[in-house]
Amino acid sequence: MSTREPGVRRLVIVGASLAGLRAAESARRTGWDGEIVLVGAEDHLPYDRPPLSKAQLDHRTGDDLVPLRSRDELDGLGVTTLLGTPATGLDTDGRRVLLGDTAVAYDALVIATGATPYRLPGADGIAGVTGLRTHSDAVAVRRALDAGARTVVIGAGFIGSEIASAARKRGLPATIVERLEVPLSRSLGPEPGAICADLHRDAGTDLRLGVGVSGLESTGGRVTGVVLDDGTTVPADLVVVGIGVRPATGWLEDSPVALHDGDRGVLCTASLATSVPGIWAAGDVAHFPNVRFGGDLMRLEHWTNAAEQGALAARNALAGTGEEIAFLDTIPYFWSDWYGHRLQFVGTPRADEVVTVGPHGPGAIVLYRRGTQLAGVLTIDRPRDIMKFRRLVMEPGSWDEALFQAADRVTASA
Numbered sequence: 555m556s557t558r559e560p561g562v563r564r565l566v567i568v569g570a571s572l573a574g575l576r577a578a579e580s581a582r583r584t585g586w587d588g589e590i591v592l593v594g595a596e597d598h599l600p601y602d603r604p605p606l607s608k609a610q611l612d613h614r615t616g617d618d619l620v621p622l623r624s625r626d627e628l629d630g631l632g633v634t635t636l637l638g639t640p641a642t643g644l645d646t647d648g649r650r651v652l653l654g655d656t657a658v659a660y661d662a663l664v665i666a667t668g669a670t671p672y673r674l675p676g677a678d679g680i681a682g683v684t685g686l687r688t689h690s691d692a693v694a695v696r697r698a699l700d701a702g703a704r705t706v707v708i709g710a711g712f713i714g715s716e717i718a719s720a721a722r723k724r725g726l727p728a729t730i731v732e733r734l735e736v737p738l739s740r741s742l743g744p745e746p747g748a749i750c751a752d753l754h755r756d757a758g759t760d761l762r763l764g765v766g767v768s769g770l771e772s773t774g775g776r777v778t779g780v781v782l783d784d785g786t787t788v789p790a791d792l793v794v795v796g797i798g799v800r801p802a803t804g805w806l807e808d809s810p811v812a813l814h815d816g817d818r819g820v821l822c823t824a825s826l827a828t829s830v831p832g833i834w835a836a837g838d839v840a841h842f843p844n845v846r847f848g849g850d851l852m853r854l855e856h857w858t859n860a861a862e863q864g865a866l867a868a869r870n871a872l873a874g875t876g877e878e879i880a881f882l883d884t885i886p887y888f889w890s891d892w893y894g895h896r897l898q899f900v901g902t903p904r905a906d907e908v909v910t911v912g913p914h915g916p917g918a919i920v921l922y923r924r925g926t927q928l929a930g931v932l933t934i935d936r937p938r939d940i941m942k943f944r945r946l947v948m949e950p951g952s953w954d955e956a957l958f959q960a961a962d963r964v965t966a967s968a
């Protein structure tokens with residue numbers, strides 16, 4: 555017998571990836587026994603994206619997709635999937651998600667449609683040019699690397715950096731073109747960005763900074779080079795565009811669900827409720843005020859966040875009358891792997907001061923101060939230390955304590 559929200563008999567989750575899957579799993583963990591419908595634009599069962607730019611670019615990897623949960627497991631959870639079925643609109647009066655010519659009714663709805671890569675203007679239809687968001691993108695990139703492609707990555711973000719790393723691992727030429735003078739300086743700050751630049755250079759990646767792309771060269775419909783706005787051309791057989799993503803909310807534009815003025819992500823409360831009762835959002839698509847950081851509005855593109863938010867959104871969607879709605883109370887965390895190094899970040903990089911403790915390279919601990927407190931930490935190749943720092947950000951620890959602990963860790967590992 556369900557002890558949960560009596561009015562909710564059908565939970566619809568739009569977006570069949572990490573946040574959507576975690577929403578379905580957590581709905582069942584509450585003991586609720588209603589109907590769950592998982593709607594996904596891709597043809598596949600939910601799968602993991604981090605390996606797409608890491609292990610799945612390895613030459614030993616096949617084309618097979620390993621889902622996060624098998625069909626049998628989803629059946630066991632009582633989840634009905636509507637795959638290859640993009641939501642096209644939302645009728646909040648009738649409580650229906652529109653699916654082209656059909657529709658699915660909901661009592662509660664979780665929006666988990668993630669984000670879509672920006673495309674390079676003028677690149678459509680040119681073979682050898684791709685983003686990297688889906689399994690089929692990863693297969694295309696891996697096959698190009700298998701064929702020995704000269705790779706140009708546009709944008710020195712985390713995913714772009716992993717792709718350059720995959721090319722260099724095979725001894726293939728890799729170039730990264732980045733408009734900023736220092737890679738990742740907006741997300742990590744100039745000094746850590748410079749450390750990241752050195753990781754690229756040390757691995758033999760040709761890093762072109764402070765320069766944009768003015769066009770592509772192609773022969774017979776296949777890319778042959780990237781023309782930079784300093785007039786040079788970089789030869790290329792594979793161009794991976796990593797210039798950011800936008801929340802996948804086109805289907806919500808005509809609905810009353812409030813979207814962010816800038817990137818059109820879904821605006822949520824700290825409990826992941828949207829502006830429309832009964833509708834919740836989770837994952838890369840959602841903006842939320844982070845109670846841990848003075849209510850800063852955040853939209854994170856991190857695996858852990860998507861997993862945690864998916865679970866919370868469904869729990870709150872099904873909370874019974876009188877039950878407490880939970881707030882998201884967590885410290886952001888992500889990792890990225892390049893050239894055999896592991897970068898890990900906890901907290902927020904929005905800081906008053908950034909200090910690097912230890913080597914300016916592998917082994918670095920970068921601390922971010924807000925007021926008198928520790929707000930964020932970046933480590934390179936310190937997987938054992940990062941979770942201790944996560945706890946310190948969570949407390950939140952004082953800045954002096956953080957400096958002391960970082961120096962202590964560096965000394966201990968010297």
Ligand SMILES: Cc1cc2nc3c(=O)[nH]c(=O)nc-3n(C[C@H](O)[C@H](O)[C@H](O)COP(=O)(O)OP(=O)(O)OC[C@H]3O[C@@H](n4cnc5c(N)ncnc54)[C@H](O)[C@@H]3O)c2cc1C
Pocket residue numbers: 568569570571572573574593594595596602603604605606607639640641642666667668669686687688713802805836837838839854855856857858860887888889890891
């Ligand atoms: C290549 C790559 C590498 C990454 N590596 C890391 C990493 O190392 N560390 C880390 O912390 N994070 C990493 N991430 C980020 C992490 O994978 C994402 O934060 C996570 O996938 C977000 O999950 P999500 O469910 O919110 O959105 P998504 O995974 O984007 O899934 C959204 C789903 O919704 C579907 N959808 C979109 N529109 C509609 C619609 N209208 N109707 C129905 N379905 C729709 C999409 O097709 C998609 O399947 C990586 C991401 C990528 C792409």
